[in-house]
Amino acid sequence: MNQRIGVNSIAFEKPPVILAAASIVGEKEGQGPLGQFFDHVETDLKFGMNTWEEAESKMQSMAAKKVLKKAGMKDDQLDYIFAGDLLGQIIATTFGLMQMERPVFGLYGACSTMGESLMLASMAAAGGFAHYAMGITSSHFASAEKQFRFPLPYGNQRPLSATWTVVGSGAVIVTDEDMKGKGIARVTAATPGRIVDFGVKDSLNMGACMAPAACDTICQHMLDFNRQPEDYDAIITGDLGSVGQKILFDLTEEQGYDIRKQHLDCGMLIYDPKTQDTHAGGSGCGCSAVTLAAYILPKIKRKEWKRVLFIPTGALLSTVSFNEGQSVPGIAHALVLETTES
Amino acid sequence: MNQRIGVNSIAFEKPPVILAAASIVGEKEGQGPLGQFFDHVETDLKFGMNTWEEAESKMQSMAAKKVLKKAGMKDDQLDYIFAGDLLGQIIATTFGLMQMERPVFGLYGACSTMGESLMLASMAAAGGFAHYAMGITSSHFASAEKQFRFPLPYGNQRPLSATWTVVGSGAVIVTDEDMKGKGIARVTAATPGRIVDFGVKDSLNMGACMAPAACDTICQHMLDFNRQPEDYDAIITGDLGSVGQKILFDLTEEQGYDIRKQHLDCGMLIYDPKTQDTHAGGSGCGCSAVTLAAYILPKIKRKEWKRVLFIPTGALLSTVSFNEGQSVPGIAHALVLETTES
Numbered sequence: 001m002n003q004r005i006g007v008n009s010i011a012f013e014k015p016p017v018i019l020a021a022a023s024i025v026g027e028k029e030g031q032g033p034l035g036q037f038f039d040h041v042e043t044d045l046k047f048g049m050n051t052w053e054e055a056e057s058k059m060q061s062m063a064a065k066k067v068l069k070k071a072g073m074k075d076d077q078l079d080y081i082f083a084g085d086l087l088g089q090i091i092a093t094t095f096g097l098m099q100m101e102r103p104v105f106g107l108y109g110a111c112s113t114m115g116e117s118l119m120l121a122s123m124a125a126a127g128g129f130a131h132y133a134m135g136i137t138s139s140h141f142a143s144a145e146k147q148f149r150f151p152l153p154y155g156n157q158r159p160l161s162a163t164w165t166v167v168g169s170g171a172v173i174v175t176d177e178d179m180k181g182k183g184i185a186r187v188t189a190a191t192p193g194r195i196v197d198f199g200v201k202d203s204l205n206m207g208a209c210m211a212p213a214a215c216d217t218i219c220q221h222m223l224d225f226n227r228q229p230e231d232y233d234a235i236i237t238g239d240l241g242s243v244g245q246k247i248l249f250d251l252t253e254e255q256g257y258d259i260r261k262q263h264l265d266c267g268m269l270i271y272d273p274k275t276q277d278t279h280a281g282g283s284g285c286g287c288s289a290v291t292l293a294a295y296i297l298p299k300i301k302r303k304e305w306k307r308v309l310f311i312p313t314g315a316l317l318s319t320v321s322f323n324e325g326q327s328v329p330g331i332a333h334a335l336v337l338e339t340t341e342s
Numbered sequence: 343m344n345q346r347i348g349v350n351s352i353a354f355e356k357p358p359v360i361l362a363a364a365s366i367v368g369e370k371e372g373q374g375p376l377g378q379f380f381d382h383v384e385t386d387l388k389f390g391m392n393t394w395e396e397a398e399s400k401m402q403s404m405a406a407k408k409v410l411k412k413a414g415m416k417d418d419q420l421d422y423i424f425a426g427d428l429l430g431q432i433i434a435t436t437f438g439l440m441q442m443e444r445p446v447f448g449l450y451g452a453c454s455t456m457g458e459s460l461m462l463a464s465m466a467a468a469g470g471f472a473h474y475a476m477g478i479t480s481s482h483f484a485s486a487e488k489q490f491r492f493p494l495p496y497g498n499q500r501p502l503s504a505t506w507t508v509v510g511s512g513a514v515i516v517t518d519e520d521m522k523g524k525g526i527a528r529v530t531a532a533t534p535g536r537i538v539d540f541g542v543k544d545s546l547n548m549g550a551c552m553a554p555a556a557c558d559t560i561c562q563h564m565l566d567f568n569r570q571p572e573d574y575d576a577i578i579t580g581d582l583g584s585v586g587q588k589i590l591f592d593l594t595e596e597q598g599y600d601i602r603k604q605h606l607d608c609g610m611l612i613y614d615p616k617t618q619d620t621h622a623g624g625s626g627c628g629c630s631a632v633t634l635a636a637y638i639l640p641k642i643k644r645k646e647w648k649r650v651l652f653i654p655t656g657a658l659l660s661t662v663s664f665n666e667g668q669s670v671p672g673i674a675h676a677l678v679l680e681t682t683e684s
Contacts, residue, residue, distance in 0.1 A: 002470035004421060008445050010471050051666050079346060080534060088430030088489075089660035090450045091668075094537060098671055103350050103534035105458060106450040106673070108432045116447060120462065127469020128344035129352050147430075147662075192422060192447060195440035318431035320489075324393050326433075329440055331448070 002126055006224025009191040016125035016174040017183035017340060019132070020071035021293035024063045026141070026167030029282075029290065032271045037294035038168075039066050045142065045167065052143040053091055056169075060085070060096030060138040063169035067134065067293075071173050078102050078173070079130035082117040085138050085285055086110065086165075087147055088318070092138050110314030111210075111239050112193070113137040114289040115333030118172055122187040122335070125176040138169035139284025148203065148319060161205035163241045163267055163283035164276075170289025172297075181340050185300040188307075189336040191221040195316065197329035203315075203322055207244020207267075207280055210313040213330030214240060215251035217311055221334050222257055229259045233305035236296060237332070238288035238312035239267035241281030266291035266312075288312040300337055308337045344468055348566025351533040358467035358516040359525035359682060361474070362413035363635035366405045368483070368509030371624075371632065374613045379636035380510075381408050387484065387509065395433055398482040398511075402427070402438030405511035406478055409635075413474075413515045417442050420515070421472035424459040426450050427480050427627055428507075429489055430660075434480055452656030453552075453581050454535070455479040456631040457675030460514055464529040464677070467518040480511035481626025490545065490661060503547035505583045505609055505625035506618075512631025514639075523682050527642040530649075531678040533563040537658065539671035545657075545664055549586020549609075549622055552655040555672030556582060557593035559653055563676050564599055571601045575647035578638060579674070580630035580654035581609035583623030608633035608654075630654040642679055650679045 003011045023038045030041030040062065047058040060083075068075065081100065084107035085092040097104055109116040117135030124130040142152060144165040150156045174187060196213040203209075214237050222228065229235060240248055245265050252259050266288045267281030292310060299305045311334040322328070345353045365380045372383030382404065389400040402425075410417065423442065426449035427434040439446055451458040459477030466472040484494060486507040492498045516529060538555040545551075556579050564570065571577060582590055587607050594601050608630040609623030634652065641647045653676040664670070 004471065004473065008421075013470075053662060053666065079350075084450065086431075087660070088662065089428075089452065089658065091658070091660045091663040094658040094671060095663065095668060098537035098539055101536050103536055104673065105462065105534060106452075108426065108448040108450045110431065110448075120447065123466065123469055123471055127465055127471065128355075129346065129465055129469065131346065192445035194443050194445055195436055197440055316431065316433070316436040318429070318433045320395060320430065321433040321437065324395065326437060329436055331446065 008220050009224035011189045012126045015186040015188040016122045016176055017179045018185045019173045019175050019183050020067050021172045021184060021297050022063050022067035022070055023290035023293040024059050024169045025290055029166055029168055029270060032276060034270055034295050038290060052140055052146060056092035056138050056140040056143050057096035059169045060092055063171040064097060064100060064136055067171040067173055075100050075102060078132050078134055080124055081134045082107060082120045083136045084108050084113045086144055109331060110316055111283055111285050112312040112314030112331050112333050113285040114170060114292060115312035115335060118335055119190045119192060119333055121174045125174045131177060132173055132175050134171060134173050136171040137285040137289050139165050139286035140167050141165040144284060158279060159204050160279050161243045163206055163239060163280045164278035165284035166270060166282045166287040168286030168290035170293040183340050184297045185337045186340055187335055188338050191217055191224060191334040193217040193332040195329050195331050197327055199327045201327050203317055203328060205243060206283055206315040207241040208247055209315045209328040210330035211240055211244040211247035211251060213332040214248050214311055214313050217332040217334045218252060219255045219257060229257055229262050232262050232307050232309045234264055235259050235262040235309045236264045239283035240265050240313055241267045243280045300339055303339050306339050310335045310337055350562050351531060351566035353531045354468045357528040357530040358464045358518055359521045360527045361515045361517050361525050362409050363514045363526060363639050364405050364409035364412055365632035365635040366401050366511045367632055371508055371510055371612060374618060376612055376637050380632060394482055394485040394488060398434035398480050398485050399438035401511045402434055402480040405513040406439060406442060409513040409515055417444060420444050420474050420476055422466055423476045424449060424462045425478045426455045428486055451673060452658050453625055453627050454654040454656030454673050454675050455627040456512060456634060457654035457677060460677055461532045461534060461675055463516045467516045473519060474515055474517050476513060476515050478513040479627040479631050481507050481628035482509050483507040486626060500621060501546050502621050503585045505548055505581060505622045506620035507626035508612060508624045508629040510628030510632035512635040525682050526639045527679045528682055529677055530680050533559055533566060533676040535559040535674040537671050537673050539669055541669045543669050545659055545670060548625055548657040549583040550589055551657040551670040552672035553582055553586040553589035553593060555674040556590050556653055556655050559674040559676045560594060561597045561599060571599055571604050574604050574649050574651045576606055577601050577604040577651045578606045581625035582607050582655055583609045585622045642681055645681050648681050652677045652679055
């Protein structure tokens with residue numbers, strides 16, 4: 001049987017295997033340090049569509065098709081899709097995935113959605129509910145700026161604490177089949193996150209909003225499994241950026257965990273801050289999703305990393321709550337990814 | 343082991359048991375035909391808060407507290423919460439549940455959220471991931487009108503095909519514990535839904551948008567389990583209303599299923615169309631959630647119904663997609679609820 005561990009965690013008795021992963025990104029991401037690793041870099045920010053939202057949907061459908069192709073599967077072999085995005089009522093997902101005609105569990109976890117979708121897909125596979133489940137998410141700089149901040153033509157200035165929403169969609173397929181050592185990585189454990197609110201009200205400093213949630217999930221994970229940061233080759237958050245990383249180091253240290261040696265952040269990996277003018281780093285659901293697919297998973301497959309703690313982070317913000325004076329709480333969902341040899 | 347059945351469905355080997363259910367509603371719902379069954383009828387539409395969104399959050403936190411109390415449980419006994427609402431970035435859920443300090447899986451399934459949350463909570467329990475999992479959702483007439491249609495002070499006229507968003511929050515707790523015949527009902531099977539788009543573009547005729555999805559899920563369910571409508575004491579959709587019901591009857595009949603004898607719709611049960619001026623019926627995540635908690639589950643507990651097919655329905659609409667000329671696709675998630683004696 002699968003096991004509840006500690007206060008918040010899960011250990012998979014027979015860990016589901018990540019069979020395939022795919023990443024579709026925009027031009028800016030293609031020009032960044034991870035550019036060569038993505039499956040497809042699209043130079044047309046509109047992806048051939050008429051609106052930013054349609055562009056994001058198109059990108060998500062491209063990622064879904066790509067991951068199925070890499071897995072050598074057809075749409076109808078897929079049992080369930082776990083998917084979401086940043087937009088109100090997750091319309092990028094709705095219009096991006098509806099042509100697949102497979103059951104969809106719609107998710108909203110802000111930028112933590114890759115963690116939530118991969119976790120639920122893994123639970124579906126490990127629980128005997130699915131042979132093949134997809135986790136997928138996306139974000140688009142232009143649709144996100146329109147949704148959360150200012151219309152692009154305003155040309156507003158961005159403070160140095162701001163992050164840049166990644167144009168990207170990442171998808172993975174997990175399976176309960178015995179892959180006999182093949183496949184990319186095993187999902188061995190999970191620690192879903194609580195909503196954590198430190199009262200931060202600055203929507204242009206998302207790192208500060210999310211760092212307390214990342215700290216809560218990481219420390220709870222270590223406690224639940226009685227592990228230390230040294231038990232991981234890498235501890236990788238989603239999109240804290242350089243500002244959030246500093247806060248995370250301080251907060252985890254207060255809890256007795258020094259994660260400086262192991263810590264990486266997808267938002268700090270995806271852009272070059274010196275040449276790309278992205279300030280604190282990348283963000284958005286797509287940030288951790290495409291970094292997982294293009295950079296983290298290949299390293300695990302090549303056995304450069306044997307065990308990774310992957311913690312996509314989300315800022316639970318809407319313009320409505322923000323304009324009504326509410327704070328921006330955070331959430332972070334952690335997964336343990338290991339090499340396929342046990 | 344739990345089983346994948348047919349094309350889209352799940353059968354639970356050891357069906358999780360619904361331990362407790364709670365419903366909190368507004369004054370109009372309290373005056374309707376189900377009024378006497380709700381746990382709490384709040385006469386202050388703002389629930390003592392300053393904004394409609396805060397009111398909805400407060401209502402959701404009240405439902406969570408109530409269901410825990412009815413189950414005789416404390417917050418920290420709850421493993422996971424599966425929750426969502428209609429608002430952009432599900433802020434009613436975020437601000438309503440964060441004080442509970444338990445892991446939250448944020449969902450967006452439009453008005454089908456009670457189906458999605460109860461299904462995932464049941465999968466978590468049956469898969470060995472949770473001893474106690476909560477499914478919860480809410481909607482509020484005023485926050486929904488503000489989000490999707492017109493500000494209330496406009497006093498706009500509503501066509502007769504329009505439904506009225508229910509002010510209500512419903513919550514259930516499921517468990518994998520052996521309840522020895524106690525508890526309210528067993529969740530024995532599930533058929534998660536596909537996104538179905540018939541190209542309907544009328545956001546004031548949600549019944550027409552959702553009926554094709556309800557038909558797709560119901561017919562797929564019957565096929566997957568090789569059952570007929572007669573195998574159910576009731577087949578209950580979420581919020582099709584009187585307009586959507588007629589379309590559903592036509593569509594299912596085309597597929598060879600006559601569900602007229604078994605069919606009920608939560609949206610048609612919750613208001614009295616003659617005296618309450620709600621036009622086609624009730625809608626919103628809260629509609630199926632509070633009808634489940636206050637009306638459907640008690641009937642199963644009393645063994646008036648032995649097996650029910652419960653199909654919350656959702657219209658995947660946002661103002662952004664709507665204003666960009668997109669259609670309103672639907673989704674419907676079906677659950678089989680049975681008496682606790684097998």
